[in-house]
Amino acid sequence: EIVLTQSPATLSLSPGERATLSCRASQSVSSFLAWYQQKPGQAPRLLIYDASNRATGIPARFSGSGSGTDFTLTISSLEPEDFAVYYCQQRSNWPGTFGQGTKVEIK
Amino acid sequence: EVQLLESGGGLVQPGGSLRLSCAASGFTFNTYGMGWVRQAPGKGLEWVSAISGRGSNSYYADSLKGRFTISRDNSKTTLYLQMNSLRAEDTAVYYCARQPYYFDYWGQGTLVTVSS
Numbered sequence: 001e002i003v004l005t006q007s008p009a010t011l012s013l014s015p016g017e018r019a020t021l022s023c024r025a026s027q028s029v030s031s032f033l034a035w036y037q038q039k040p041g042q043a044p045r046l047l048i049y050d051a052s053n054r055a056t057g058i059p060a061r062f063s064g065s066g067s068g069t070d071f072t073l074t075i076s077s078l079e080p081e082d083f084a085v086y087y088c089q090q091r092s093n094w095p096g097t098f099g100q101g102t103k104v105e106i107k
Numbered sequence: 108e109v110q111l112l113e114s115g116g117g118l119v120q121p122g123g124s125l126r127l128s129c130a131a132s133g134f135t136f137n138t139y140g141m142g143w144v145r146q147a148p149g150k151g152l153e154w155v156s157a158i159s160g161r162g163s164n165s166y167y168a169d170s171l172k173g174r175f176t177i178s179r180d181n182s183k184t185t186l187y188l189q190m191n192s193l194r195a196e197d198t199a200v201y202y203c204a205r206q207p208y209y210f211d212y213w214g215q216g217t218l219v220t221v222s223s
Contacts, residue, residue: 001169034209036152043202043213044144044152055211087152091208098144098152 004099023088116217129203
């Protein structure tokens with residue numbers, strides 16, 4: 001089983017700051033990695049798929065990069081609605097596994 | 108508009124059974140893989156099970172050890188999860204999601220509580 005490790009566990013930032021989240025895979029997943037956002041009491045929402053493609057309706061301030069074992073989700077300038085938990089998920093070994101999440105909280 | 112609506116959750120005693128349903132609309136159901144993902148209270152996401160569009164292939168998390176069965180009725184555009192021999196650690200919100208490759212649409216979730 002491919003294990004995804006996300007860091008940091010919690011990121012404390014202010015609105016307008018840049019957020020950089022990391023996801024590392026225990027073995028190569030090529031570019032088969034997605035990012036999800038989850039707000040309290042809501043279902044997750046797909047943000048990024050295949051490492052760097054924004055899903056439908058996702059603002060341009062969200063971007064993804066990486067391949068192989070190291071991936072990054074960047075939020076260029078945090079909006080109030082961006083404070084949430086973010087998960088990565090790989091589909092290299094379908095149907096895939098999730099990372100443990102990174103919480104982006106207001107500083 | 109894609110919609111996924113789960114039902115069937117509730118309180119069940121340890122060792123009991125429950126069947127979850129997920130009614131789908133707004134897309135051609137039989138052309139998409141579907142899956143179940145759960146989230147224990149205060150915890151992260153855990154993939155549970157998935158099934159191919161025609162229902163010919165199904166997949167399960169190793170931790171389930173044969174207790175859960177996924178199925179679908181394409182004529183009713185409904186996904187199911189039969190859960191047997193339930194344990195306290197199965198307590199979670201269960202989400203159904205459309206899964207062509209990634210989980211692109213999610214239901215609102217249904218809470219399953221296993222407790223005596």
